Amino acid sequence: MLPPSLIRTVAAQELKWLKQHARNDALALNDLVRRRANGEPLQYILGTQPFGPLNLLVRPPVLIPRPETEHWAIHLSSLISPTLKRPLSLLDLGTGSGCIPLLLCHDWPKGSLRAHGIDISPDAVRLASDNALRCGTPTPTDPEAHDANTFQAVLASYLTSAFLDVIEPPFDIITSNPPYIPLHEYQTLPDSVKKYEDRGALFGGRDGLDFYRAIARLVSHKGVLSDDGLVVLEVGHDQADAVSRILVDTGNAFKIDIWLDPWGKRRTVVARKEAN
Template structure:
């Protein structure tokens, strides 16, 4: 069995000494608490192969929640945590006038779950749609883990004394998903962290992202062909256009509703323009993340 000091020094050359020490500590804590009996040595070896720390540990803190993470569903990012908490403060619905929320590309369910957890009981009914069955299963498990009620029937605006979150398997690129999933628009809040990475950027991603996380959660233009690669089409914006069209044509946003979309750090102008022109939403705001990068486009009528 490799010695601890040897493991730590291998980890150090892979991650740098400061990160290595912290990650080693977290893996050690996780190994001590592991009910699957995963050993520390095994964890460090997996990490040295490039697997994300979050998949090895099996959880990721998100706001005051601790969510389950499982490959290949996208790991919740701190940037998303930051803007979700900001959105929670901005909207803060009252149980007297409960709102409905739709989260597209919901993945682990992190955004609606943190909002359901933060907002007062009985103030929101949330729905999350994702194309991945793994993601929907994970979102459901996370709802249970966080004590958020998952209704068995889809209601429009139901009032109850607690917040609800319903994860649904569906493809938002086919506009009929709204009817086939029996969703009841309009929604007061629409959120999404859709895939926004371009093909060109994709090649240079760290292996822990590229080789482990679902490409469907990362690639902004999934259908782009090889010869279109260097063209203006490769901007990672496909899903913003889909969302804008749903808002313009399907009436899924309430008149006083708000749309919050996570973006890549260079996409604020493009996404803002798409929301204005194709989504017919006039009021655009851009939020920065804690690292001072453009991270969210907020759109209202």
Template sequence: MSERVWKVVEILSTARQFLEEKGIENPRGNAEALLGKVLNLPRIELYLQHDRPLSDDEVAAFRDFLRRRVHHEPLQLILGSVEFCGVNLEVRPGLLIPRPETEELAEIAILSLREANLNREIRVLDIGTGTGCLAIAIASALPYVRVDAVDADYEAVRCAAQNAQNNGVAERVNPILADLFTPRFTSSLAPPYDLVVSNPPYVTEAEYPELPPEVRNHEAKHTLVAEQNGLAFYRRIAELLPQLLKPKGLLIVEIGHGQNAAVSNIFSELPCRINVRSDMAGIPRIITAAWLKETSVCP
């Protein structure tokens, strides 16, 4: 038996203080999310049921979650899922956890396709799909879109397929195991596409040791780091873009801090209109490249 009977309001307060002392960012939000997971309650219900006593098993489970969190296991991995553009996504160890800034990429993609008003089925390619966050968010928002969601990681393809199934878009999201850097990459696909999106690895080898332990110890290095000073994926995408995009198609990619000029220069060598967009913090984060040629390499 526990030494005391904990109530929701008491254990939340104690957990918040504990997480704060351990240097965890947003300790209150973390405590609420973890306790909500244990009790299977939304955040608001924790306060509506503030006098609810916890069982010994619930206290033990909550303490285990707190232990994992102070050892810098990402909150999303402990919870097992993350909300992204209104869809719930399963997350798995080793895969890139969807970030809020990537939601902005998805929102730009969705808005661009709506504004295009093509009045036909739209085909999208997601390069480096990971959990499938971009592909599933776009397909969920736009019922006339079909997405090929590509990744070189078998576990990522499996996770994306499961997430597509969980969100009711499995018939329109097609996870594909394929490596961008192999000569036969495009033979795994069916180009050309109206839209190509990607949140590729862009961290440099020099930056990698400085990443937070939540990232460095729980997301595979190959999902984060790219060769050629973080630019390898952008150069390869640019090389293939004439084969991938339809005439007047659009590319949207996320970039790392300080990569604005270098990535813009890569795509400016193509017949594209380049636009740089900043995230909510005012940092250049997304580059769009609108294909200006009337013809494509693909028929």
């Protein structure tokens, strides 16, 4: 619980943003304040959320990108330097707003990245496509795709491998911030999350690990991950060891690293396939 003085400061700042939004879009401030007082996330009311250098559209029920995701995506962007000579192919599983691949498309040299994002939610695929337009990132078939980084959002589930008929492997990088909240924690989430954000974006099964098992099965398929491919997975605050084990148990020769979030928690599991 925040101290009362900080709550007042945050409320004053939010009111400033709401006033600005009401002025810019000729909306009734009272309605915006009422929505906020009813627990609607500020980002859904304002309609946007910064993510690194991007200012992305957000719409319910698609998950609002979180600061911990922004943190590892920026770190990933700074670690790798793809080149025009050898463009990388990236697959983002459960792309939501498209935040992860769109940040990388923005940051990496033009023509060095071909990214796809799949999501089971039509709302997410629409939003990710709208965000790609907003960020000026073309799809592979756009005329301006020639020497640009490209991003395509595709409606598909990664619980089966059927989508691989549409998006051609191998992938050099597979990223995902999958649903990872276990049953006992989902029940305790605040209403502002449960009422507005898609359950399918949050709930990861009884122990929260169902989607990591599916990802491990997927990356074990021959030819899905390139020989020195990288898998980068956001995990819940106490899941890093369990997720590392799930990846190692696939029998792939993975070198595992764990990245910390800005608060020192082990929140990203990174597995690099060691070439045989």
